[in-house]
Amino acid sequence: MGESEGVVYRIGRFLILPLLAVAAWWIVSKVGGFNPVLFPAPDAVASALYNLGASGALWVHISTSVKRVLVGFGLASALALPLGLLLGLYRPLEAFCDGLLSVLRPIPPFAWIPLAILWFGIGDGSTQFVVLYAAFWPILLNTIAGVRDIDRSLLKAASSIGSRGLSLFVHVIVPGSLPLVLTGLRIGLGIAWMSIVAAELVAAQSGLGFMIMFYRSLFITENVIVGMLAIGVLGYLMDRLMRAIEKRLMPWRPGLKV
């Protein structure tokens, strides 16, 4: 099936719609008579991309945002994974924490921005805090569900073999919960990326979110669109990376085998 289609065909299928979209965009911008500041043409965006790339400004913003995401996401994982395993394994503990978690969870990450700015100032600290908070929830909830979802008959089989404690944890709990844990990490990374851009709109002096807000205030919309495209492409690459890691870590899953 998938393999027989050929690489050229698959790349073509992947690119054809974006190319058509750019073509339509180009035609509309040329014949539509819009104000080029409000609706810049693709060639203007391309040259803006070249200029921002050549001056190095784009890379500085990209690396700043990526670094903040990695720090925030890393801290979120370091907190949510062990906590999720604990809450998944011990129901009484989950019942104990449920009240606090249920009230914190509906607060959107962006509602934390005012406090984050007061606590950590404008820049890395506050944006990373918002990312941490945003990524924490999908990782935590999926890890709890992952532990709960482990097939009870597998636990019974492990117990009949005599596996318990550390052995049960390493050989059964961790691999058994891995599918949902990795799903949680992937969703968490996606949300982290969206929230960093939003946080940088108001709580930073650098990064892609700051960049698009900054060029909006200068009315250089080509540069705004370059920033938006960079956000889209990087988000896509991160998701692909996570999927590749999933495949790598779970060779036993049908349909995921390389």
Added chain:
Amino acid sequence: MNVACKIQAVGVRKEYEVSRKGGDRILALDGVDLEVHAGEFLAILGPSGCGKSTFLNIAAGLERSSAGEIRIDGQHVEGPGPDRAMCFQDHVLFPWKTVWENVEFGLRVRGLGRKERAAIVAHYLGLVGLSKFANQYPHELSGGMRQRCALARTFALDAATLLMDEPFASVDAQTRNILQEEILRIWDQGAGPRKTVVYVTHSIEEAVFLADRVAVMTARPGRVLGVFDVPLYRPRNDETRSDSFFRDLVVHLWKVIRDQVERIS
């Protein structure tokens, strides 16, 4: 107590609470008395829902009885132990472990060294004909192969008692016949004394083909209705199945069990 008695069940009773608030209770086992001799192959035959799996789980130490007890070598069963190995319905292999790792896992838990484990795993994979599939994952195998892997895992533990819960219920009839012969071959082949096997099934043919004795259980609540000897020669094979004595015994047991089946259906 009889020296040759390996497993002794005395008045084993099991009640389940259906609703959380109490009140609704299901009586699964109502005073099961049974003796299993050392080195014998005993089949427990009963209609579905008669509690035969529950009985096996209690013997394995995975569940507790509400009253009465099961003793193995005179010792009250407290929990799972290395003297027993269990084989489940639907193979229950770890999907994230290869065939090799699935068989090896129990040996790791028991603290065997790497070389020792490798020798044992290779031996039992050879016995069930899965040597070439050692590095495959369970989802890559057919149903029959998975069940073979589960058999290898159970036998590799080298426990004195094997507890088998309808291990071939989910494989097709032809494969099941072959696996039944294989299980007897492996059971016969081991060095040292024969292992004691308690084999739960709802198939009369399977029980008669495999066992030295067949314990027939009543419909729920389960009790032992009677224990029947199966004086057929070993090794048993396709000829056994066409033996008139085999057929007669199957028909006889069917008459015994028929009332029980009708009671529940």
